[in-house]
Amino acid sequence: MACCRLLDRAVDRAAAHADDAVARGRDHIAVLAAVALGLVGCGEVVNSPYESGAAGTNTFFTAFQERSPKYLDPTASYALDETPYTYSVYEPLLRFHYLKRPYQLAPRTATAVPVPRYLDRDGRELPADAPGETVAESVYDITLQRGILYAPHPAFARDATGNYRYHALGASETADKRTPFDFADSGTRELTAHDYVYAIRRLATTRIKSPSFSLMAEYIVGLKEYGEGIVAVDRALRGSIPPSQRDLPFLDFRRHPFSGAVALDDHTLRIRIKGKYPQFKYWLQMTFFAPVPWEADAFYANPGMAANDLTLNRWPVGTGPFMQAEFQENRRHVLVRNPNFRGEPYPCEGEAADRDAGLLADCGKPMPFIDRVVFSIEKEKIPHKTKFLQGWYDNPEIQRFDWLLELDYDVKNSDATAQLFAERDIRMPRTFEISNWYLGFNWLDPVVGKGATPEQHERNRKLRQALSIAIDWEEFVKVFESKAAGVPAMGPVPPGVFGHRPDQVNRYVYDVVDGQPGSPPKRKSIAQAKRLLAEAGYPDGRDARSGRPLVLNYDYQRQLTPEIKSEVDWMVRQFAKIGVQLEVRATDYNRFQEKAEKGSLQIFWWGWFADYPDAENFLFLLYGPNSKAATNGNGENASNYQNDEFDRQFQRMKFMDDGPDKQAAIDAMLDAVQRDAAWAFGYNPFAGSVNHQWVGNVKPGPLVNDRLTYMKVDPALRVSKIAEWNRPIWWPLWLLAALLALAIVPTVRLWRRREQQTAGRGLAREAR
Numbered sequence: 209m210a211c212c213r214l215l216d217r218a219v220d221r222a223a224a225h226a227d228d229a230v231a232r233g234r235d236h237i238a239v240l241a242a243v244a245l246g247l248v249g250c251g252e253v254v255n256s257p258y259e260s261g262a263a264g265t266n267t268f269f270t271a272f273q274e275r276s277p278k279y280l281d282p283t284a285s286y287a288l289d290e291t292p293y294t295y296s297v298y299e300p301l302l303r304f305h306y307l308k309r310p311y312q313l314a315p316r317t318a319t320a321v322p323v324p325r326y327l328d329r330d331g332r333e334l335p336a337d338a339p340g341e342t343v344a345e346s347v348y349d350i351t352l353q354r355g356i357l358y359a360p361h362p363a364f365a366r367d368a369t370g371n372y373r374y375h376a377l378g379a380s381e382t383a384d385k386r387t388p389f390d391f392a393d394s395g396t397r398e399l400t401a402h403d404y405v406y407a408i409r410r411l412a413t414t415r416i417k418s419p420s421f422s423l424m425a426e427y428i429v430g431l432k433e434y435g436e437g438i439v440a441v442d443r444a445l446r447g448s449i450p451p452s453q454r455d456l457p458f459l460d461f462r463r464h465p466f467s468g469a470v471a472l473d474d475h476t477l478r479i480r481i482k483g484k485y486p487q488f489k490y491w492l493q494m495t496f497f498a499p500v501p502w503e504a505d506a507f508y509a510n511p512g513m514a515a516n517d518l519t520l521n522r523w524p525v526g527t528g529p530f531m532q533a534e535f536q537e538n539r540r541h542v543l544v545r546n547p548n549f550r551g552e553p554y555p556c557e558g559e560a561a562d563r564d565a566g567l568l569a570d571c572g573k574p575m576p577f578i579d580r581v582v583f584s585i586e587k588e589k590i591p592h593k594t595k596f597l598q599g600w601y602d603n604p605e606i607q608r609f610d611w612l613l614e615l616d617y618d619v620k621n622s623d624a625t626a627q628l629f630a631e632r633d634i635r636m637p638r639t640f641e642i643s644n645w646y647l648g649f650n651w652l653d654p655v656v657g658k659g660a661t662p663e664q665h666e667r668n669r670k671l672r673q674a675l676s677i678a679i680d681w682e683e684f685v686k687v688f689e690s691k692a693a694g695v696p697a698m699g700p701v702p703p704g705v706f707g708h709r710p711d712q713v714n715r716y717v718y719d720v721v722d723g724q725p726g727s728p729p730k731r732k733s734i735a736q737a738k739r740l741l742a743e744a745g746y747p748d749g750r751d752a753r754s755g756r757p758l759v760l761n762y763d764y765q766r767q768l769t770p771e772i773k774s775e776v777d778w779m780v781r782q783f784a785k786i787g788v789q790l791e792v793r794a795t796d797y798n799r800f801q802e803k804a805e806k807g808s809l810q811i812f813w814w815g816w817f818a819d820y821p822d823a824e825n826f827l828f829l830l831y832g833p834n835s836k837a838a839t840n841g842n843g844e845n846a847s848n849y850q851n852d853e854f855d856r857q858f859q860r861m862k863f864m865d866d867g868p869d870k871q872a873a874i875d876a877m878l879d880a881v882q883r884d885a886a887w888a889f890g891y892n893p894f895a896g897s898v899n900h901q902w903v904g905n906v907k908p909g910p911l912v913n914d915r916l917t918y919m920k921v922d923p924a925l926r927v928s929k930i931a932e933w934n935r936p937i938w939w940p941l942w943l944l945a946a947l948l949a950l951a952i953v954p955t956v957r958l959w960r961r962r963e964q965q966t967a968g969r970g971l972a973r974e975a976r
Contacts, residue, residue, distance in 0.1 A: 255934055257584065257600055264927045266579040268903075268919065270606045271586045271595075274766060276537045278798050281520035282495035283410050286419040286844070287797075288817050292583070292607045295913035296543055297359075298498035298526040301350055301404070301477075302489070304911045306918050307558025307567060311821050311911050313489060317399065317499075317527070319351045322492075326484060340863025343484035345429065350492075352475045356399040357548040359531035362388050363507035364395030375506045382512035387535070388523050396548050399527050401471035402462075403499030408469040408479070409461040410500055412438045416521075417805065417841040420496040422834050427488060429468035429480040438464065454514035458506050484863045490820030501525060529576040529917050543581040543916075551575065554905070554918065567907055570920070577905070577920035581606075589771050593618075597628065599930040602903050602921060609895030609910055612636055613693045616896075632933070638896030639908045642704045642818035644697055644826065647679065647779075647888035651848040652807045652837055656760065658850065667744045672885035674740035676717050677732045679782045679888050688775060694893035699878045700826045702892040706866045707823035707874035714882045714889065737786050749787020759789040761810040765800040768792075779813075804846045807837030814846060815890075818911055823874050824862060830877075830886055831858050847886055854880040902926045 256263060263269075270292075277290040285294045303316040313321045324346040326334040334343060358364065365373040373393055385391065408428065411418045412435035425432035441464060445457045468480050481488055491497060504525040508518055522535050529549045534542035551574035562568055570577070584601075586592035593615075596604050604611045616636060619626045629636075649656040649672050656672060659665040681696035698714045701707045713720050718729035738748075745751065746758045762779065766772050776792055783790040790811075795803070803809050819825050828834050832850035834843035857873045857880075864870035881887070897908040902922040909915070 255598075256930075257595065258582070262582075263599075263930055264923050266577075266921065266923055268578045268581045268603075268606075268916065268921055269601050270581070270583055270603050271592060271601055272541070272583050272605060273586055273592075275796055275798065276535070276539075276541065276585075278801065279416075279521050280524045280532075281416055282407065282498040282500065282524070283413060283418045284416045284521070285495055287801075288607055289797075291913045292581075292916060293532065293541070293543065294495045294498075294524065295528070296530040296581070296916050297524045297528045297532060298495050299356075299399075299528045300493050300495055300498045301352075302493040303914055304493060304909070305555065305557075306909065306912055306915070307555050307562050307907060309559055309909075311909070313493060315353075316493070316914075317352055317356055318492075319353055321489065322348045322350045324348050324481070324488075338484070340484040343863070344482075346481040346484055346488070348477075348479045348481065348488070348492075349472070350401075350404075350477045350479070352399065352401055352404075352477065354398075354475060356527050356550060358396045358399065358501060358525060358527050359546040359548055360394040360396055361504070361507075361525050361531075362391035362394050363501065363503040363525060364397055365391070365393035366395060372503065372506070374510070375503070377510040377512075379511040382510055382516065382518070385513075385518060386516055388518070389533075397501075397503075398474075399499055400474045401477040402474070403501050404477050404497065405469050405471050406461050406502050407496075407498060407500040409434070409464065409466065410505075411435075411496065413459065413461075414439055414442045415456065415459060418496070419842060419844050420491070420494075422839040422843040423828060423831075424491070424496070426833065427481050427483075427485050429482055430466040431468050434464075434466040434468070455511050456509065456514075458509035460502065460506070462502055486865050487820065487822050487824050487862065490822060490825070494819055498526065528914075530581065533580075539585050541583040543583075545576060545579050549576070552917070558907075562907070565907075567905060570905060576917045578916065581916055588769065589614075596898075597632070597933075599900060599926060599933055602926070603897065603899050606916065607913075609639075609641055609897065609908060610893060611898050612638055612896030612908075613894065615898050617693070632929070633901040635899050635901065635903075635906065636896055637906060637908050638894065639910070640704050641694075641893045641895030641910050642702055642821060643816060643895075643910065644700060644702050644890060644892050645813070645815040646697070646700070646890035648809070648812045648814055648847045649886065649888075650807065650809050650812070651835075651850060651886075653810050655758075656811060657848075669884060670740045671744040671746065672888075673716050674737040674744065674786060675783065675788070676885045676888040677737040677740070678734065678786045678788075679779070680731060681889075681891050682731065684778065685891050687778065694891045697889040697892050699882060699889055700830060700887070701823045701874065701878070702818075702826065705818070705821055705823050705826070707871060709871075709875070712875065712878060716882050716885065734785055741786050741788070746788070749789070757789055758787075759791055762790045762792050763800060763803060763809045763812040764792060764794040765797050765813060766794065767796055768794045805836055805841030807835075807848055809846070812846070821911065823870075824858075827858060827861070827874070827877055830881055831855060849881070849884070849886045851880050851884060851886075900926070900929070902929065 258269070272289060277285075277293060278287065279285040279290055280293050280297075282294055282298050299317045301316060301318040302313050302321060305312045305314040315321060323336070326336070326338050326343045327345045327347065328334055328342060329344040362374050367373045374391060388394070408431075411421045411424055412431065421435065425435055442459055445459060449456065470478050472478055504520060508514070508520060513519065523532060527546075527549070529546055529552075530543040531546045532541070533544040534540060553572045554570040554575055556568060556571035558567055586595070592604060595601050615629075619629050651657040654660070656668060659668045685694055685696065695703075698712060703710070713729045718731055720729050721727050741747070741749065745753070749758050750756060751758060760783065762776070764772075764776055768776060776794070780790045780792065800812075804812070816826060816829055829844055830847065830849045831845055832855045833839075834845040835848040835850065836843050836846050837848050854877050857876045861870055861873040861877075864873065895908065895910060897906055899906050902925040904920040904922070905918045
């Protein structure tokens with residue numbers, strides 16, 4: 209925590225006493241005593257980690273862990289820790305309704321949720337309930353709201369002649385620039401359909417990886433071929449520029465159209481989709497479909513900008529309720545209210561219980577309610593918790609719902625903590641997390657992957673099955689209840705999503721006791737796991753041919769802090785149960801992502817938070833063409849899993865609405881990945897939110913990523929409670945002052961005696 213902010217005044221007072229003491233030759237103890245007296249008299253100790261008076265402002269305070277977000281460019285951003293920024297700054301066409309459950313799509317910049325028109329092969333319109341196999345093309349015509357403005361930004365600034373002021377700068381003109389606010393002028397303009405067209409074209413960029421490109425290229429008419437063409441365009445632009453150079457010529461996507469996404473006019477966007485793809489509407493609420501103004505690309509292409517980290521990854525440009533005001537890497541980030549934001553009305557509808565919970569009290573009021581959001585880094589869990597409990601954070605981490613598990617665990621296991629939470633009225637609303645955590649096996653790896661021959665394929669499958677049995681997820685959710693409360697997963701599709709079937713047990717890992725309905729499945733024995741391991745060619749954990757121990761690499765996505773190390777050590781012990789050695793390779797998340805993109809992981813820990821409530825959003829993590837390595841990092845199949853039957857069923861499912869046929873396709877895919885042990889399926893977590901009593905309009909919803917728009921704070925109540933909870937303890941200072949005073953008395957007496965003796969000797973000399 210920061211030192212007392214009144215310390216300076218205390219030291220000034222102490223210095224006045226000290227100067228007098230020093231001037232008269234007193235001992236340094238008198239100076240220390242004066243400092244202590246000054247501290248005691250300072251009146252109030254303020255341990256705020258923020259600037260003076262910040263707690264009394266209309267600011268939401270939260271934190272982030274370990275490192276800053278890597279991608280704030282909407283084309284590339286797809287990580288949970290980036291969502292508080294991207295969904296606050298950018299505006300996709302749609303959003304999930306903040307209050308309604310089950311989740312429902314609602315307009316954001318669009319005037320309505322679009323309903324596609326279906327066409328056959330001859331271009332004739334089909335009825336809305338046409339079977340998927342008869343649909344050749346789906347056409348989405350989307351009308352935008354008028355009058356939406358971008359936040360102020362120098363990319364839009366023009367000079368007196370109407371030309372863009374900052375689109376043709378030299379390196380010398382950008383050398384001293386570190387933020388967009390270092391430029392004297394800024395401007396704005398209205399959002400148009402052309403900005404969405406530009407963003408969709410930009411999915412094909414080679415300048416930055418887009419995780420959505422490989423999947424969208426299968427659906428948006430012409431996007432795949434367009435991407436191939438953009439590769440050639442970019443190669444020609446780069447010419448002889450070295451690959452390591454960050455300054456690159458402006459790649460202007462306005463000059464390179466394609467038919468799959470066009471603007472019919474300034475406020476009407478048309479997107480053409482191959483066949484029938486009911487899930488496409490969910491993609492329209494993701495930041496991949498947020499507008500990107502071409503002016504931003506042109507501005508950040510100026511020489512010297514990239515070297516100074518002036519890019520969309522650091523400084524996004526959007527129309528949302530907030531704009532980024534501060535980016536201190538691995539330290540602090542600040543969002544502030546966008547002065548050009550139009551002010552959306554708070555929703556007036558929700559679930560039946562929302563009115564009683566006070567969640568409809570702000571019906572119709574303009575949003576956002578908060579003026580500023582401050583994110584501060586926390587590298588250790590204990591100080592992170594402490595600052596939250598002291599009131600310095602309104603919420604531990606706005607994007608993470610697993611904090612409920614950790615703090616709920618503390619409450620359940622400590623009467624003192626439970627009493628503290630009750631006294632401080634800390635609220636912990638909860639919900640189900642539509643997500644999963646899993647242990648992935650890289651299909652490209654020769655040991656745990658697919659294998660080069662049918663024989664090796666079967667051996668590797670048995671190895672993965674053996675490991676899946678050995679990892680006791682039931683134990684994991686008990687031992688690490690503070691972080692992993694939930695239920696062991698049987699497959700990639702979590703509860704709360706159509707396609708999840710609680711009765712579909714993973715029979716390659718569990719035994720089911722027949723004739724006992726409702727009895728839980730039982731994990732297969734370690735003896736059976738060892739038999740599979742031997743059949744895989746590793747009896748007792750050693751290679752049958754070489755006799756060497758089997759050593760596997762475990763890539764972990766975080767640095768090993770003490771609390772994380774306990775989880776990793778637990779995983780090492782699971783492998784050791786069948787004689788397999790696990791070598792831990794921990795790294796920060798940015799480096800982990802880079803290794804995943806290159807396909808260089810072997811065994812890894814990862815999770816997925818739903819973007820939309822459909823099984824496809826989880827099954828595409830195992831869809832072959834979505835492989836990260838095969839798409840150069842543009843897909844989300846981090847395991848690089850490939851199974852022809854799975855891919856065939858996935859292709860069938862994408863045309864289907866929820867129903868028996870879709871369930872059958874999902875069942876077939878689930879059986880394939882269970883048999884292959886594509887993942888050790890981990891667990892499906894519970895979730896919720898943790899907030900102080902002065903935070904309002906809180907409804908946990910993992911799919912609602914623009915939640916900062918709706919939330920509010922009561923600064924006066926926060927200041928009052930922080931003062932109550934952080935009262936200074938004065939008695940140690942009083943004790944110190946008393947002890948110093950006792951030390952001073954003999955010192956002063958000694959000093960006076962010496963003064964008198966010196967004076968006496970002086971008189972004697974004068975007499976002589």
